[in-house]
Amino acid sequence: MTASVLKAAEESSRAPVGRDGILNVAARLFREQGYGAVSLRRIAEAAGIKAGSIYYHFGSKDEIVVAILDEGIWAVHDRMRRAISDVSGGDAATVLRAAIRAHLRALLDVSDYSSANVRIFGQVPQSVRDANLPARRAYEAEWDGLLSRLKADGALREVVDVRRLRLMLIGALNATLEWFDPERGSAEALASAYADVFLNGVLTKRSDPAWPS
Numbered sequence: 686m687t688a689s690v691l692k693a694a695e696e697s698s699r700a701p702v703g704r705d706g707i708l709n710v711a712a713r714l715f716r717e718q719g720y721g722a723v724s725l726r727r728i729a730e731a732a733g734i735k736a737g738s739i740y741y742h743f744g745s746k747d748e749i750v751v752a753i754l755d756e757g758i759w760a761v762h763d764r765m766r767r768a769i770s771d772v773s774g775g776d777a778a779t780v781l782r783a784a785i786r787a788h789l790r791a792l793l794d795v796s797d798y799s800s801a802n803v804r805i806f807g808q809v810p811q812s813v814r815d816a817n818l819p820a821r822r823a824y825e826a827e828w829d830g831l832l833s834r835l836k837a838d839g840a841l842r843e844v845v846d847v848r849r850l851r852l853m854l855i856g857a858l859n860a861t862l863e864w865f866d867p868e869r870g871s872a873e874a875l876a877s878a879y880a881d882v883f884l885n886g887v888l889t890k891r892s893d894p895a896w897p898s
Contacts, residue, residue, distance in 0.1 A: 702732045704742040712753045712797035720750065720808035747813050750805070754817040757802025761791040762824045769831065777840030778884055784831060785883065786876040789858050793865055793872040803859045825851065854883065 702710075710732040714723045725746050729736040743749050768787035772779050792799050806814065832847045841850075861875065 702734050702738070707732055707734075707739060707742055708749065708752055708756070709797070711749050712756075712801045715750070715753060715805050716797045716801040720805040725749075747810065750809055750813050751816045753798055754802050754806065754809075754813070755820045757796070757798035757800070758817070758820040758824050760796050760799045761788055762820075762827060764788070764791040765824075765827065777835045777838070780831070780835070781884060782877075782880040784828070785854070785858065785880045786873070788855070789861065789876040789879065790872050792859065792862055793867075793875075800862055803862050825855075828855065 707728065711723070711728045714728060714731060723746075725739055726736045728746075728749070729739055739749075743752075765784055765787040768783040769780060772783045775783075792803065806817070828851045829847055832841065832845075832850055835841050836843075836845060836847060841847075858879065865872070865875065
């Protein structure tokens, strides 16, 4: 290796870590260790920079957290919206399967951001939750709009409460982060299994008198 190549490699290794680099490192740390265990100093050490360098981009740890929470929701939201668009015109089962698959795979396959969002949201101060609320509400509205359209088209039972169904769906999907093991099955297979349960139920005989025959 020539001296010029060695010099270039050394300069590259010392290249400043920008805003996105700091967020990438912080998202991984928050996903792995939780909110309380991660400090600005810990983020700086993992990024290979001085702690003071973070202040060029962020005013505080919580400002970093808000950015990660927002990005985590946007990643899932974008995946879900594109998945729905790809199956536009499909029947209700196809559309719901696409939405469930997009949400679950965004959590398990896509990024530290979406995983960190789910894992630390309950740990952060109320001020951070409030700052993240617009992004969270926008995603909830996307689901509510989808489920409301399906209900208006007669695809969902009349007794179904859209808000409660959305809470149940998202809650169950988010909980997979605590136990999913890719060595014991793929995210795609898990998404299919969840969709089967939500769409078809678990009983072999539907004894509910409110269930349409």
